[in-house]
Amino acid sequence: MTLRGCLRLFIVCVLLVAMTAVCAFGSFTLAQQTVVDLGASGFRVDDPVQTLRCFAMQQCADESANEAPPLLLTPLLTATSADSTFAAISTPAPQAAQMPTATPLPTVAALPTSLPPVDPRAITILLLGIDQRRAMQDDGPFRTDTMILLHVNPARRTVGVLSLPRDLWVRIPGFGEARINTANFKGDAAAYPGGGPALAMDTIYENFGLRVDKYLLVNFEVFITLVDTIAPDGVPVTVTEFIDDPHYPDEAEGYNPVRFEPGDYRMDAETLLQYARTRATQGGDFDRARRQQQVLDAGRAHVLSAGGIVTFISQAPYLWGQLQDNFSTNLELNDILSLGQLMGSIQPDDIRYSVISNLHVVPGTSDDGQQILIPNFDSIRDLVVRTFYPPDLSGAELQARLREEAAPIHVWNGTQVSNLARDTKHWLEAQGYSITDIDSEQNRYRRQTEIQVYGHYSWTAQALADSLGVPSDRILPSGDRKIARGVLILLGADAPAIISG
Incomplete structure (x- = not known):
């Protein structure tokens, strides 16, 4: 060639x-x-x-x-049917006791918070991942294993990335209430106009008032083939917590136990997929969504390296032959070309990652006994605004929101550096924050500073992250009861440079 x-x-x-x-x-x-x-x-x-x-x-x-x-x-084009050559397995959600039952969901007109006016130049794309392997002879239809919204605003030069948990309990137009990951399945099974992806897009609009313009549906063969070909020596990934999943599904009907110790690794494609898909952590599906974003970003960094570019060019004919039957999209070529050019002018700091997490839902049980996540529409709409339409608040407006939340702020030292929590407390107080207390973690070998949120204190958590230079993917909801409520700053080895800079 x-x-x-x-x-x-x-x-x-x-x-x-x-x-x-x-x-x-x-x-x-x-x-x-x-x-x-x-x-x-x-x-x-x-x-x-x-x-x-x-x-x-x-x-x-x-x-x-x-x-x-x-x-x-060219947004707002009509969705076309997804290629019905994929198949997926739905991993059961963990069981929980004494959960609230599902209550009727409001219609979009009754949602309490309206979204800002939509810029006609912006485009929102739904990324759908389904679990199909060549070893599984399943013709579908299929549930989605991953759902991510990507919002690109060319006027503001910003990108928002929002991961949706698959157990989110929503109203699916024409089908009643169900988990959001069944929308693609129901649309394909019932020959919904535009197929499963179109029903998934309509479901998002029905529940959140957010119009989705385009979709891209892929199976896991895309991920594995790309990584194996472009990064044959593996992709660098840092594991920050112990993971032990004895019930990770294999390619058939059984299990393939996986285990990860904290540390730095070079992961091959199959290991990366296991790391991104397992839900065997305290945060379950929420942690999984963050790891998926971490893995995708690590893969992006490798592809953009000089070696990745050379490998990509040399393997292009093979890749195209392997991948062309493993994805479906209604993106037009002009859309792709324009987006490719636009993204060259968007800075990494203008890409905002978010996850609908336990800050935005309540675990519950449906009438038929499914373990589900009942959405808090106020909180989710606020997250959508912060991710896709980040407000340009004045200092006075931000301070007003922080006073309204009145979040207790705790600072814990996760390192061997003496007096780091005390010094950080003084540094933050000089920035105008009121610190509730300081303490130390039991295991003091934390590498990166992390912010954990106990309750609805999203403005305070984001403001602290901005002050400390902590990226959004290290603002984590938590239910481990280290503190009763408020925002917990866990200082890592990067903290001394932050407060001395």
């Missing part, structure tokens, strides 16, 4: 990885830079944007033209 042909496949595969890995859109820009670098080294290589447009749309510009295509997003 010629270099031009490899580049064609490379760009398509990069865009597939970008959508699957949520935030790897920036690889498109890196591909352009790679072309520039190769050109400077004496290679004759076409611009990837023009190559792909020529290849897929038969719009071949003169080689002397240098103008990039205009940015044009």
Whole structure:
């Protein structure tokens, strides 16, 4: 295959990885830079944007033209049916005693908080992951194992990523109340217009008032093939807690026990998938959603490395042959090209990750005995606003919200550094915070500072994270009763540099 042909496949595969890995859109820009670098080294290589447009749309510009295509997003197109060649297994949710029963859910018109006006240039994409392996001869229909909303706002140059727990109890249009992960199954089984993905998109709008424009549905063969091919030596991942899952499902009907000790690893594709899918931690599905985001970001970083780019180009024909039957989408080529260009101008700090967690739901039991998560619509709508439409609050407005929450703030030293909790307390008080108390963790070998939230104190937790430079994925809901309520700052080895900087 010629270099031009490899580049064609490379760009398509990069865009597939970008959508699957949520935030790897920036690889498109890196591909352009790679072309520039190769050109400077004496290679004759076409611009990837023009190559792909020529290849897929038969719009071949003169080689002397240098103008990039205009940015044009085309949201609100009609969903098409998903490819019905996938299959999934639904892992049972852990049982719990004395849970509240499900209550009737409000309609979207009765939801207590309205979303901000939608920018017509913004686009919201639903990423659906289903558990299909070639070893399982199941023709579907299928539940979704993973549901992630991706919101891209070209005017604000921001991206929001929101993970939805699969046990979330919602109203599915035309089918009554059920877990959200059954929407794709019901849509495909009942020949809903647009198929399962369209019903999943309509379900999100019905319950949260959030219109979804596009979808991408993939199976796990995509993940495994990409990682095995692009990162044959594994992907670096840091495990922060002990995980022991004797009931992790295998590729058939049995179990394949998995176990992870805290530490730094290079994980192959199968191990990464196990790490991302297991729910055998205290936070269950919520922890799993965060690990999925961690794994996707680690994969993105590897693909964007110089070695990842070279491997991607060399393996492009093989990848395309392996992956083309393992995903379905209603994204048009113009959408993909425009998103790829746009993401090159979005900074990592403008990508916000969130998870609908136990701060936003109440565990319960449905009338037929299913263990479910009953949504707190006020809290979820607030999370959607903070993730997709982050408000530009003045200092006075932020302080007003912090006073309204009145969160007790606890600071614990998780390191061997003497007086770190005391010094951090003084540093935070100088920033205007009132600290309730300080203490030390029993195990004082924490690497990274983490913020745990006990109750509904999201504004305080985010403000503390911003002050300390702690990323959003290390703001964690907790129910371990280390404290009764409030916000707990667990200081890691990175804390001394933070408060001395």
